[in-house]
Amino acid sequence: MNTNALIAITMGDPAGIGPEIIAKVFDTGEIFSLCRPVIIGHAGVMKKIVEDLRLSVSIRSLENLAGADPAPGKADVVSIGKVDLASHVWGRPTAASGKAVVEYIRLATELALQRKVDAIVTAPINKEMMNAAGYAFSGHTELLAHLTDTKNYGMLFVGGGLKLILATIHHALKDVPRLITKDRVLRTIRLANIAMKEFGVDRPRIGVAALNPHAGEGGLFGHEELNEILPAVIEARGEGIDASDPIPADTLFYKARNDHYDIVVAMYHDQGLAPLKMLAFGNAVNVTVGLPVIRTSVDHGTAYDIAGEGCADPASLLAAVKLAAQMANHRNRTGEVKS
Helix, strand or coil, X not given: CCCCCEEEEECCCCCCCHHHHHHHHHHHCHHHHCCEEEEEECHHHHHHHHHHHCCCXXXXXXXXXXXXXXXXXXXXXXXXXXXXXXXCCCCCCCHHHHHHHHHHHHHHHHHHHCCCCXXXXXXXXXXXXXXXXXXXCCCHHHHHHHHCCCCCCEEEEEECCEEEEECCCCCCHHHHHHHCCHHHHHHHHHHHHHHHHHCCCCCCEEEEECCCHHHHHHHCCCCHHHHHHHHHHHHHHHCCCEECCCECHHHHHHHHHCCCCCEEEECCHHHHHHHHHHHHCCCCEEEEECCCCCXXXXXXXXXXXXXXXXXXXXXXXXXXXXXXXXXHHHHHHHCCCCC
């Protein structure tokens, strides 16, 4: 009997590269030695991409998870959501596809909360189309937090020898300074500490990024370091957490890459993602920490410009599946999450 983790892979936007990278990962068969993967999406779209790319994997449509029997050479799809295949065009998203992706995510989350699957891996979605369909969320992370009633959560990224977590996620850059508060930074440092312990680091070394150039230069270039970030660090240290003073981002990532720190707390999205993607573009993994379920994801978007052309790289998805499988298999053995 195969006791590997059962993992739900959501298809992502039907018009994007999600179906293609999923089909390619199933076609290689590599993931079957790590887990029992099942797709939550639309079987018709999956069959279309397999036929378009002339892949050998067989698509099997299921009404529910009960009939799933993952095995090399085939891809079981719990097929839900309405996609008009007659009008479906790769690279052309619609509000209907935005509605469909939410249905995939909702079902996968329900299955994970019910412990019917051990982890969720998500393919990319279009946030604009999701909002056009009436779902006012700025991304996967916020939707998953809503579906699991989670208030304290964060986005953690793994790749290129780095681990980092974001203090702010999907916000306009002009709004970031006012969002950098002591409470928010402290909450993120705590999440980083918990997450690294789940990854097997007993006493994580946390590098905390400054917001401003030269860490504000004593207030000359901004006061967020003195008024918000440093007080959060001091309180975290009082809780026994090994967190650094605010360090200029132009040196912090070099230090983290060279093993001075186990994880970086970045103040905003591109501050963290720019160096990570430079080191691991197409191979990084997004992990949502703080949820009651395991969720990993690719580090890229829907890539409509190449959707359906057969050139999408499945490396990030494969890395996300591998990490989810490692975390879930460890949790099933020990009751803890560890990479």
